[in-house]
Amino acid sequence: MHLLCSCCLLLLFSVGAQGALETPKATPEHVHLSYPGEPGSMTVTWTTWVPARSEVQFGMQLSGPMPLRAQGTLTTFVDGGVLRRKFYIHRVTLRKLLPGVQYVYRCGSAQGWSRRFRFRALKNGVHWSPRLAVFGDMGADNAKALPRLRRDTQQGMYDAILHVGDFAYNMDEDNARVGDRFMKLIEPVAANLPYMTCPGNHEQRYNFSNYKARFSMPGDNEGLWYSWDLGPAHIISFSTEVYFFLRYGRHLVQKQFRWLERDLQKANQNRAARPWIITMGHRPMYCSNADLDDCTKYESKVRRGLGGKYGLEDLFYKHGVDLQLWAHEHSYERLWPIYNYQVFNGSRQQPYTHPRGPVHIITGSAGCEERLTPFVIRPRPWSAVRVKEYGYTRMNILNGTHLHMQQVSDDQDGKIVDDFWLVRPLHGRTMYL
Numbered sequence: 001m002h003l004l005c006s007c008c009l010l011l012l013f014s015v016g017a018q019g020a021l022e023t024p025k026a027t028p029e030h031v032h033l034s035y036p037g038e039p040g041s042m043t044v045t046w047t048t049w050v051p052a053r054s055e056v057q058f059g060m061q062l063s064g065p066m067p068l069r070a071q072g073t074l075t076t077f078v079d080g081g082v083l084r085r086k087f088y089i090h091r092v093t094l095r096k097l098l099p100g101v102q103y104v105y106r107c108g109s110a111q112g113w114s115r116r117f118r119f120r121a122l123k124n125g126v127h128w129s130p131r132l133a134v135f136g137d138m139g140a141d142n143a144k145a146l147p148r149l150r151r152d153t154q155q156g157m158y159d160a161i162l163h164v165g166d167f168a169y170n171m172d173e174d175n176a177r178v179g180d181r182f183m184k185l186i187e188p189v190a191a192n193l194p195y196m197t198c199p200g201n202h203e204q205r206y207n208f209s210n211y212k213a214r215f216s217m218p219g220d221n222e223g224l225w226y227s228w229d230l231g232p233a234h235i236i237s238f239s240t241e242v243y244f245f246l247r248y249g250r251h252l253v254q255k256q257f258r259w260l261e262r263d264l265q266k267a268n269q270n271r272a273a274r275p276w277i278i279t280m281g282h283r284p285m286y287c288s289n290a291d292l293d294d295c296t297k298y299e300s301k302v303r304r305g306l307g308g309k310y311g312l313e314d315l316f317y318k319h320g321v322d323l324q325l326w327a328h329e330h331s332y333e334r335l336w337p338i339y340n341y342q343v344f345n346g347s348r349q350q351p352y353t354h355p356r357g358p359v360h361i362i363t364g365s366a367g368c369e370e371r372l373t374p375f376v377i378r379p380r381p382w383s384a385v386r387v388k389e390y391g392y393t394r395m396n397i398l399n400g401t402h403l404h405m406q407q408v409s410d411d412q413d414g415k416i417v418d419d420f421w422l423v424r425p426l427h428g429r430t431m432y433l
Contacts, residue, residue, distance in 0.1 A: 027048070033192070049086075053110070059103065077209070102118055105118070131394070135364070144391075168181070171214065232399060243302055276424075283295070289329045322429075332364075406419045
């Protein structure tokens with residue numbers, strides 16, 4: 001009898017402890033920033049496990065009261081896994097921020113507040129030099145680039161982050177708990193810098209629902225495609241995945257293509273003010289990795305389109321896109337200026353000065369459980385530099401004519417393993433001559 005009671009007590013205790021662990025909380029988690037596209041603004045996004053008010057308190061003092069307040073919206077997200085886990089996603093946009101000024105903020109409600117974070121409001125206008133970290137393919141496991149990115153962020157090295165698809169591996173797994181773990185991991189970076197994203201193939205479950213719910217990008221296309229201005233650059237993010245997951249809607253291929261066409265036309269009308277046009281999409285048009293991907297073994301659907309329609313290489317070339325950022329391949333590769341498999345270097349001595357075709361960078365080596373991807377033994381004639389090491393890319397848009405790229409190796413303790421300048425004239429940017 002005594003033994004039975006002990007077992008009952010032990011069982012009750014474990015259930016009670018488990019219940020305590022699972023108690024829903026209103027304390028914000030997964031805090032991160034994004035730029036909504038309007039000057040003097042910043043969007044704060046976070047998650048709670050029970051409904052609560054969406055408020056951000058902010059100010060300019062590192063300690064003491066935060067006098068400014070902003071309210072936002074709450075949306076309910078139900079993950080598609082068997083547990084149908086329910087999240088409450090909060091979005092608050094801060095406006096009338098002073099350009100270049102550092103703000104301190106916390107988010108939440110009377111039911112629970114986050115700790116304090118800080119960010120620097122983006123500068124307005126075109127006459128400044130944005131600094132960005134660029135990478136794709138970072139998982140919750142083996143996220144090799146993250147410790148150094150955290151240190152870089154603490155030292156104020158960047159104005160924004162570009163994550164070029166593939167998050168967590170995968171956000172939907174274990175009933176979206178892998179996504180929770182990933183969002184928690186990136187918080188020290190993403191809660192202090194606008195963390196700008198595009199969807200990759202690993203986001204596709206339940207029609208990209210985890211990606212759409214967790215990130216808050218500009219525009220009204222659920223973050224699948226959008227554009228924004230940053231200093232002397234116009235940056236376009238789009239989905240390569242519409243070409244591959246046709247069951248979510250073949251019409252999306254045409255819809256995105258038409259949107260890209262209109263956006264590029266508009267960007268070229270504004271090219272005197274913002275000369276650089278930079279695109280980011282997950283799956284590259286070209287690569288020389290030893291795998292079965294369609295940029296190695298098959299003709300790229302992104303490059304050529306479906307049945308010869310809606311291919312992006314001709315569109316981007318026609319509108320004079322300067323730089324195309326990709327990921328997907330777990331390595332770093334820089335191409336010579338290229339169009340239709342032909343190399344169009346500016347000159348033998350200075351290939352990236354006044355190039356006659358767009359420049360492609362593949363930066364998918366931030367680290368994930370799938371490890372690094374090897375290259376084919378013989379590089380293609382259009383492949384300039386190949387690095388099979390964990391790392392990420394730094395981009396400094398110095399002014400309207402000069403852009404500086406560096407590849408950081410985590411395997412070599414932060415050593416710069418690739419470094420080049422892209423130089424294009426201010427006039428005649430639409431055409432590659």
